[in-house]
Amino acid sequence: MSASYGQFCPIAKASEIFATRWTPLIVREVMTGMHSFNDIHRGVPLISRAVLVARLRELEDHGVIERRPRGADGAGHEYWLTPAGEGLRVVMHALGQWGMTYTHDRIKRSDLDPALLIWGLRKRVDLSMLPDRRVVLRFEFSGVPASRTKFRIMWLILGRSGVDVCMKDPGFAVDLTLRGNIRDYVDVYLGHTKWRDAAGTALQFDGDLRIARAFPVWLRFETVSGRNAPDPHLAARPVAVQTNHSDRLPSHPRGIRARSPGSPRAQNRKRA
Structure with a gap:
């Protein structure tokens, strides 16, 4: 679980969930249509599979993503954004714009x-x-x-x-x-x-x-x-x-x- 900043500030509470290493990139992959574990990992190839499992579990615990059965037979599962996860689109959009403007060099x-x-x-x-x-x-x-x-x-x-x-x-x-x-x-x-x-x-x-x-x-x-x-x-x-x-x-x-x-x-x- 992510460490607490010990503050009631909404930015602090949101950062405890979102501003951890690898988490924004994992959310990016799910947000852009990558729903299987392997496809998410291909978009974030330097993360270990064990850490990816842990981050996905944390995001699920925080209500940002949910697991859904992959097929009618229930074999395997996929990761999808919840309404709370969808709410991060505006955050990701703003973060991407900031990065495009200030981090190219x-x-x-x-x-x-x-x-x-x-x-x-x-x-x-x-x-x-x-x-x-x-x-x-x-x-x-x-x-x-x-x-x-x-x-x-x-x-x-x-x-x-x-x-x-x-x-x-x-x-x-x-x-x-x-x-x-x-x-x-x-x-x-x-x-x-x-x-x-x-x-x-x-x-x-x-x-x-x-x-x-x-x-x-x-x-x-x-x-x-x-x-x-x-x-x-x-x-x-x-x-x-x-x-x-x-x-x-x-x-x-x-x-x-x-x-x-x-x-x-x-x-x-x-x-x-």
Whole structure:
């Protein structure tokens, strides 16, 4: 249990529940749709499983989250916010805005975790905008901390039924390969750099032209604007942007070596 400040002040009492190590990040994960223990742990990978169990139990005891049966047979359970937990949304929103405004220069190289970035992108994908087929994105990051080099190359498998994250080659043909420094990708993710300014300069692409033009919309890269935006983890779902579904290909965006989706190379090429 968290220690008491010995004060009746509401800020003190709320801090005894919320302002403990790891707790805001756990609440963030549940608040953004991660309800299983493993999914919560993937969003907070440096916490030990034992500590995560303890924090979840404390949040349940304090009435912030509740456990619900996972299926009709009652096998396993999930974690969901209670009304008290939902009341923390305004707190998390304000905390995210403050962090976006005042902590950008505190991001160290050791904070630049590719796995956490890809997991964040997975949560951000607008499934309703995806085509009626599987889309495979391969990310190749430079500038990765020495402790995270095993995540230098990762894959996102996009589909309307869900998004998968792969740390090993899934064996599918790659539609688009994205290359760049992990810090540049984090800046785009947080909105401190606009996608259209980084595309073709700091960040390079190779692959299907139509996928290259559409995926920034799918991943909602342009819906955050750095210091003036809410935390991307907690931003409200934006209105879907309508894309052009005609057969005519748009003009080439900067930095993309395009191939026609119907070409033999596009159909047969597989990434190692």
